[in-house]
Amino acid sequence: MPYVVTEPCISVEEHACVDACPVECFYQAEDQLLIHPEECIDCGACVTECPVNAIFEVSNVPEKWKTYIAKNMAPFLATPSLPKAISQDKWEAQRRVTGSPASRYYGKYGKAPRVAPKERD
Ligand code: SF4
Numbered sequence: 001m002p003y004v005v006t007e008p009c010i011s012v013e014e015h016a017c018v019d020a021c022p023v024e025c026f027y028q029a030e031d032q033l034l035i036h037p038e039e040c041i042d043c044g045a046c047v048t049e050c051p052v053n054a055i056f057e058v059s060n061v062p063e064k065w066k067t068y069i070a071k072n073m074a075p076f077l078a079t080p081s082l083p084k085a086i087s088q089d090k091w092e093a094q095r096r097v098t099g100s101p102a103s104r105y106y107g108k109y110g111k112a113p114r115v116a117p118k119e120r121d
Pocket residue numbers: 005008009010012013014015016017018033049050051052053054055
């Protein structure tokens with residue numbers, strides 16, 4: 001059974017799961033990442049990487065987030081599908097580039113770009 005990304009990803013979305021996935025089956029939706037139900041090989045490697053525990057095996061999705069099962073599947077029934085999610089490094093780099101997808105994403109949730117430790121000194 002595939003894994004599913006649920007509500008806690010929304011507004012957090014920091015792509016650690018993308019780096020952990022051996023088959024690159026995370027995709028970029030408007031407000032969160034989604035897992036392609038046919039590409040996921042059910043390895044579970046992404047689950048512990050998620051800082052907000054947003055990822056569940058489909059049969060273990062909490063009742064309050066069951067609608068996310070359909071949300072993870074629906075876009076992949078359509079053509080074209082969603083774009084692939086980019087790695088955490090690339091996403092973080094984008095974050096401080098005005099107008100980039102990552103910058104627009106966090107702007108939507110009112111989050112300022114992260115300041116790298118070197119820049120804070
Ligand atoms: S690790 Fe993945 S699922 Fe978890 S919040 Fe970050 S982008 Fe979302």
